[in-house]
Amino acid sequence: MRNFKRTALLLTLPASLVAICLYAAPILQVLALSVTEPKPGLANYQNLFANAAVGRVVVTTLKVSIMTTVLTVVASYIVAFAIIHMSAGLRRVSLFLVLVPFWISVLVRAFSWITILRRRGVLNGALMETGVISSPLDLVYNLLGVTIGMVHYMMPFAILLLYANLSDIDRRIMQAARSLGARPATIFWRVWLPLSLPGLALATLFVFVFSLGFLVTPALLGAGKTLMIAEYISVQISSTSRWDLATSLSTMLLLVVGIIVFAAMRSPALRAAFVARPQQ
Amino acid sequence: MTLLAIEDLAKTYDKVTALTGINLSVEAGEFVTLLGPSGSGKTTLLMSLAGFTTPSKGTIRLDGKDITHLDPEDRDFGFVFQGYALFPHLSVANNIAFSLKVRKWEKARIDARVAEMLSLVGLDNLAGRKPRELSGGQQQRVAIARALAFGPRILLLDEPLSALDRMLRETMQKELKRLHRETGVTFVYVTHDQEEAIAMSDRIAVFNHGRIVEIGPPRDLYKKPATHFVAGFLGENNFLSGHRADDDETMVEAFGTRFSAPLQPRERPGDVLTIWVRPEHIRLGPAPGDGIGFRATVVENSFVGAVERILLRTSTGEQMVATLRSEAHSEYKPGQVVECRIDPAAIGVLPSE
Numbered sequence: 001m002r003n004f005k006r007t008a009l010l011l012t013l014p015a016s017l018v019a020i021c022l023y024a025a026p027i028l029q030v031l032a033l034s035v036t037e038p039k040p041g042l043a044n045y046q047n048l049f050a051n052a053a054v055g056r057v058v059v060t061t062l063k064v065s066i067m068t069t070v071l072t073v074v075a076s077y078i079v080a081f082a083i084i085h086m087s088a089g090l091r092r093v094s095l096f097l098v099l100v101p102f103w104i105s106v107l108v109r110a111f112s113w114i115t116i117l118r119r120r121g122v123l124n125g126a127l128m129e130t131g132v133i134s135s136p137l138d139l140v141y142n143l144l145g146v147t148i149g150m151v152h153y154m155m156p157f158a159i160l161l162l163y164a165n166l167s168d169i170d171r172r173i174m175q176a177a178r179s180l181g182a183r184p185a186t187i188f189w190r191v192w193l194p195l196s197l198p199g200l201a202l203a204t205l206f207v208f209v210f211s212l213g214f215l216v217t218p219a220l221l222g223a224g225k226t227l228m229i230a231e232y233i234s235v236q237i238s239s240t241s242r243w244d245l246a247t248s249l250s251t252m253l254l255l256v257v258g259i260i261v262f263a264a265m266r267s268p269a270l271r272a273a274f275v276a277r278p279q280q
Numbered sequence: 281m282t283l284l285a286i287e288d289l290a291k292t293y294d295k296v297t298a299l300t301g302i303n304l305s306v307e308a309g310e311f312v313t314l315l316g317p318s319g320s321g322k323t324t325l326l327m328s329l330a331g332f333t334t335p336s337k338g339t340i341r342l343d344g345k346d347i348t349h350l351d352p353e354d355r356d357f358g359f360v361f362q363g364y365a366l367f368p369h370l371s372v373a374n375n376i377a378f379s380l381k382v383r384k385w386e387k388a389r390i391d392a393r394v395a396e397m398l399s400l401v402g403l404d405n406l407a408g409r410k411p412r413e414l415s416g417g418q419q420q421r422v423a424i425a426r427a428l429a430f431g432p433r434i435l436l437l438d439e440p441l442s443a444l445d446r447m448l449r450e451t452m453q454k455e456l457k458r459l460h461r462e463t464g465v466t467f468v469y470v471t472h473d474q475e476e477a478i479a480m481s482d483r484i485a486v487f488n489h490g491r492i493v494e495i496g497p498p499r500d501l502y503k504k505p506a507t508h509f510v511a512g513f514l515g516e517n518n519f520l521s522g523h524r525a526d527d528d529e530t531m532v533e534a535f536g537t538r539f540s541a542p543l544q545p546r547e548r549p550g551d552v553l554t555i556w557v558r559p560e561h562i563r564l565g566p567a568p569g570d571g572i573g574f575r576a577t578v579v580e581n582s583f584v585g586a587v588e589r590i591l592l593r594t595s596t597g598e599q600m601v602a603t604l605r606s607e608a609h610s611e612y613k614p615g616q617v618v619e620c621r622i623d624p625a626a627i628g629v630l631p632s633e
Contacts, residue, residue, distance in 0.1 A: 172365035173368075175361070176359065179352050179353070179436075181356070181379050182378070
């Protein structure tokens, strides 16, 4: 057994090496650059707080992330709730449909949304033709467009997380509630929702943290007008070569995400999501 | 007074018949057990009574009113689930108060009722605990208190003791009997454990293959089972083959002896019969006395505490078990030939299957 454990550890070595070389080392380098470029010290971080452009980017990022998180979690909860109530056959089909977006590149998805949402796009065209609106709506290259694209990207993850949590809930508890005289609405508010809290907390954390650092979708659907942190950092590196700003902002983002995850993991609801199956 | 009447109930899933031709009436205040092996339909019947399963055919009446298609939440039946199904996010007190809040009772009345239920099941000092902080037996009590809190017409219990260990099960059996007595609520109890059924029930309905095989008080079913299935399912039994004597129509020949036995008129001389005799009714040794005497060889003798179980082989080669009260001198050795006696009244004769 002991021998096997040693062999097993050995087997993780190649992957660990790759992760260290391609992931940990660059991050450490970023951290190093943020305190050495252009000269040693914490001046870069001080500048961050004084920089108005950074402030605007942070506000936009928070706005988009919060909106995305709320919309994604609510919509995904509805979908996951529906899926667990389906017959086995329908459930298989639905879960398959939830997985389909994973096979489509995020770039393709963003461009598809542009096709649908732009001023002369599919949606505006249809609405104008049918006379619902007289001039096209601004659905993309703004906060709304970014949020739509991000919600679409996040939903499969959130649905799967919530589905896993909801299908773990003992359905006899709902039967018990019915036998005690509770009607469907009461059962939802008093039983389903409280028992879903661990899953909801986990999905919220996941979507929010993921949203904070999102690059491709905001870059394409925001078209530089709705600027989020990740895109801002990328611009600093590739266009303006402001390594001091880029590295210190990256480090701050990493730190903030770390603090959010750490704080969230201490909450009882999230701890419950990671505890083994509900007790008898 | 008949509280619950089940008339010609049946349930079919796709092509599988789970329940068929069920007729059963339950008196107010009765403790009725639905007993049977797994898959015999007893749980399907209980779920139909609760409203979680819709019967394919037949009627369920409460006080004469048809409730077959009434929603579970409108039935006012308490239900104790296998594995309890307590609300994990609510305290013990709030679990018990759930049905009262749903019914919009006033707070003072809810508090009083919860306190009453807690003391009824002996959990007064655990009101604030969460279900996961309780032992299996305590969770069981909460489940019962929760189901009884709103004053149900009937309490339905689905194998509530199956998750408990043996000692606790016996304590809880007594508890359930006491609760039944004190509350006066009608209990319909599902179990596959015949000892549990015998110990608690006023009447037992024995299920097999989706039908009720026999209904009656435990004593009657144990002593005078009308079917091979019930004779074998309730308590331990020896089944031996015999046949009606050719020369005397009141006599049965079996395990190397002959005796008179209550026979059905439709049985003819030479008919093969099944004879059953409970292990506790076989007496060993040269003790004087009447009864049916025969000889058998001891195959095995095992000491199991209060009794000794002796496996015997009769002269016809059949095996039977006798249980004797353990006594210091009752040492039967394998191979030993012993005289056996059975009281004729303790013997049952069934048509062979």
